[in-house]
Amino acid sequence: MRTIQTAPSQAKVSESNRSRILHHLFRNGISSRAQISKALGLTPAAITKITARLLDAGIIEETGDIEGDKNRRSIGLRLDESLFHFIGVKFARSLVQIGVFDLAGTCIVLRDLPTVTNDTIPTTIRLVHARVTALIAADSRIVAVGMAVPGPYLRTIGRTVLVSSMRAWREVNFLSEFKHAFSVPVFIEQDARAGALANYLFDRGSSCANLAYYLIGEGVGLGVIDNGALVNGMMGAATELGHISIDIHGRPCECGNVGCLERYCSAVVIHEAIVSRDLVPDARQLGHAEACNALFQLADTGDARARLMVEEIGRYAGFGCVTIINGYNPERIVIGDIVAQGGQRLLHSIREIVDEHVTPALRDSTTIALSTLHSDAVVCGAAAVAIIYFLDRPSMFFDVSAASSSPDVPKRQHNQ
Amino acid sequence: MRTIQTAPSQAKVSESNRSRILHHLFRNGISSRAQISKALGLTPAAITKITARLLDAGIIEETGDIEGDKNRRSIGLRLDESLFHFIGVKFARSLVQIGVFDLAGTCIVLRDLPTVTNDTIPTTIRLVHARVTALIAADSRIVAVGMAVPGPYLRTIGRTVLVSSMRAWREVNFLSEFKHAFSVPVFIEQDARAGALANYLFDRGSSCANLAYYLIGEGVGLGVIDNGALVNGMMGAATELGHISIDIHGRPCECGNVGCLERYCSAVVIHEAIVSRDLVPDARQLGHAEACNALFQLADTGDARARLMVEEIGRYAGFGCVTIINGYNPERIVIGDIVAQGGQRLLHSIREIVDEHVTPALRDSTTIALSTLHSDAVVCGAAAVAIIYFLDRPSMFFDVSAASSSPDVPKRQHNQ
Known part of the structure; x- marks a missing residue:
């Protein structure tokens, strides 16, 4: 026995199925509708309907024919990992790093900020605002920002209650600083948990x-x-x-x-x-x-x-x-x-x-x-925190509720 | 972010919805179909269909009219907690207890076995077989047995790997001893986890x-x-x-x-x-x-x-x-x-x-x-381990897949 009450409300089932298809494509690469149907136990009709919306919204795309079961040819579906970029920000005590990653966790940009001291934390926060804003302006593929902060991080309050050896970090409220600071959604997680997500997602x-x-x-x-x-x-x-x-x-x-x-x-x-x-x-x-x-x-x-x-x-x-x-x-x-x-x-x-x-x-x-990840697991994990939301809750990023009249346009104004 | 991949397969959705209705009735007592529909976000049609099957299978029953929203009268549905009994067996080191509980965790019978020593463990195991078999024979309401054993308990192997101060318990394979030993399903869990379940279910x-x-x-x-x-x-x-x-x-x-x-x-x-x-x-x-x-x-x-x-x-x-x-x-x-x-x-x-x-x-x-539970949380929790399965996976206990021709007959031969 693992879960005590697992059932989602009926209203969440569509989003769940969208998410399952995205996770499947993320894990398994190009797949036909028949393969997805078989792997997930969803009816072909449901797959057709959901993938049509994901195609309309520009999240997935069709590839040429692939070889399916019994040598039958069928159209492949793909989640192109290079199409979506995510910013990861790692706040350690004296080291703050900002990176841009694609959906596969491949690092595109990685910069360290100047070494932080107890007195330069406000300057550092301003610098994070400026750098992230500039990165988003320069790269239209960026769909979300993930941040990793030292624990214990109280997620509903937005503060990290205890950063031994650098007390001034406790004064920062990460939620009020960053939650609505950019044109894309922002997600914040305790640092090691972000590292766990990076290993879960990217060390396939x-x-x-x-x-x-x-x-x-x-x-x-x-x-x-x-x-x-x-x-x-x-x-x-x-x-x-x-x-x-x-x-x-x-x-x-x-x-x-x-x-x-x-x-x-x-x-x-x-x-x-x-x-x-x-x-x-x-x-x-x-x-x-x-x-x-x-x-x-x-x-x-x-x-x-x-x-x-x-x-x-x-x-x-x-x-x-x-x-x-x-x-x-x-x-x-x-x-x-x-x-x-x-x-x-x-x-x-x-x-x-x-x-x-x-x-x-x-x-x-x-x-x-x-850890064998190419870059630091936590800065990569900060991006993974955002990527998990992208895969789990695509409707936060795209209009997938019905066939969209304006495909390819992420809902970039839609914050968490 | 809590769950990484939450979505159940389509095939599990019906069972999930049955389970959600049972959990709702368990937590909230007598409720009308309209109240359940509102609380769970399920359509009235779905509620009607699922509750019909639960009624057919004899798991829930209709009560007289109850007062609903806006003073409208409607028929109540009830999960009668006294109708289903569960045996809980607690294996501590020197103390083994066997109890019978109803769905609300109310203790109906509770007996200690003679104090166990390292040498009397085989005798104790035989006694558990005999007592549980006799209890099931005497009480047709018993639908499952839950057992709580000292940890670390390896659930797939069936052994508790380390029982300090009484090594001989490590020789017992609880799964092969008990999983198919009785005419009702048997569920086994680490003792403190059973206690957590008891508090979760019964200390409402x-x-x-x-x-x-x-x-x-x-x-x-x-x-x-x-x-x-x-x-x-x-x-x-x-x-x-x-x-x-x-x-x-x-x-x-x-x-x-x-x-x-x-x-x-x-x-x-x-x-x-x-x-x-x-x-x-x-x-x-x-x-x-x-x-x-x-x-x-x-x-x-x-x-x-x-x-x-x-x-x-x-x-x-x-x-x-x-x-x-x-x-x-x-x-x-x-x-x-x-x-x-x-x-x-x-x-x-x-x-x-x-x-x-x-x-x-x-x-x-x-x-x-x-702990403020009336009886020991672990023996009560052993029953709770079985009760959670009853609420989560009713199809293990009853034929709920379609209107049954023989209502009220639990699938007592159906082991885990």
Whole structure:
């Protein structure tokens, strides 16, 4: 038993079927109406009707003949992934990135904003407004903006309640800043959850319905897809792995808890340790990501103290994996962000802890891997947050309720 | 964004609509067709058709006239909760309980089996077979059996992989033992998840879509309903709170992990501490529940050492709540089972820890309460596991696909 009350209202069934067809084309590429009908259990008449509207609205297109079952030729339908672009904005603590991606998650543009400090957050917000507005003006294929922000992010309120080490982010209300700021809809999600969506949508070779994205960056976060749905919590503040304690006698955290995982293996904490252990020259002047990368390079060259420190980070990160497995039982844990650059050496230490601390039946059925997405999973995931809405609720973007008199015109004025 | 791919196949829509009508009647009591139509957004024609089949199959019945909107009289429809009975079987470590419940969760029969030891498990299993068979033979209203077993329970395999302190339970394959053992369908779920279902279904005054049931009994477990759906994990082994570490330098656990919450506040551990501290006379001879109850009574009479111990238990249980909030962000945490008998004194200590260790926005939006169900939430929850199937998938129990020639005859031979 998985779902308690699954049934959608009758009114949502049409949108659901549209969405299922879009998901099918997204996952499977060019397909004939007969193939879609067979795969989804919808009648040929329903497929004909729904695809006619999607064709009219310019969301999908017909291709030439393709080979169908029993060598019969039939017309193919395609969701052209290059036709729709999505902006992804990643807000980390000191790093804000803006990218443009197509529907397949291919990165078209990616720019870092100047390093953010506690004092330059208002400037950064203004810059995000200007850059996103300019990108939308320059690219008519852009249909939505997705944003990824550090958790715990209260989705109905629009604030991230706790950004350890950079308090001023708490003053930003992302909803009131951005929800109606542009000519296309804006969608906002907790960062690691965006990373989970990116892996779910774009890593098609290994996509599975029970997936955890374990973000170890300036903060430590987690996004979990359980049976195809994100675990959100009442206010969107679930899966806050960074603030789950691994030691009730441990280091105090700004959240009020003690021994929070984030206090042991975030890039911020690692950077502090690199400075205090004097492992990297002038480490204090580096950004968190640069300092971590310098450490990982040093370990690769054979420096014993650097290797010990990477192993130590791996052990703490490994205890995070143990909690993920006992807490969410995913099929696959994907580790990403700054600290994942520690590579195989880090992964080895993580797996040693998991092997020792997880009961065999669960250990052996959980894959742990480093993120293999081409770009950062969270900035790509920010776009994925918008793409999921595009696939799930096409009527937010296009007039699909009836044959449209003006095909190809996205409803760009229609905000969330 | 909550669900990634929500749409059911067309073939499931009829069952979904039947289920929605049953859920509506279950939640709202007697309703007219017009009221159901309005509440669910289904057309009057669809309501007429579906309810005709449910009436034919004997699942619902018509009542006399009721007062509808605008003082119009109309015929009421009712899901008579007393007409359908469900057996619930709770397997704890040393305690096995069998109850019969009606659709509203009202307990009709409840019996404990003799205390189980590691050596008497096969005898206990035989006894469960015999008792359940006898109950079904004696009560023609029984339509299904639900079972609740300690986690981590691998639902596809049928085994519970880890029952600390009573290893022999791991030898039992619940699916092969019971799935086809009786003349009615059998459904099996992890114990705390069953408790969450019981609270979701039967505590109607406070039922909410984001609910956690925190079981502190012979083991420590958790069941989470997130946006109306259970968090399961790939194999059904998610939300294993008892094996999430609160101290990576802490006490070793049979699962391989260290510092597992279960090692600090389960009834088994409390019983050991009562014996070693010599708090209760002849404590070694008592069962775990009896020993805990003796401690709680002693605390109520003012014994200072007993009070200190209850507060200590409350602090550990409180750290479990902190993890639940950061991990799942439920609206409501319901604490149940043996240790919940510690009452307000225990709850006070739990809340102190939560107040100190959870960020205010989350702390203030989370209710923490002791279970108020009339009977044990898990044995009642075992029945709820079956009841959810009855409401979600009526076609498993009745012939509802067309007007039936033999109404009122449940498909009792139809196993899961």
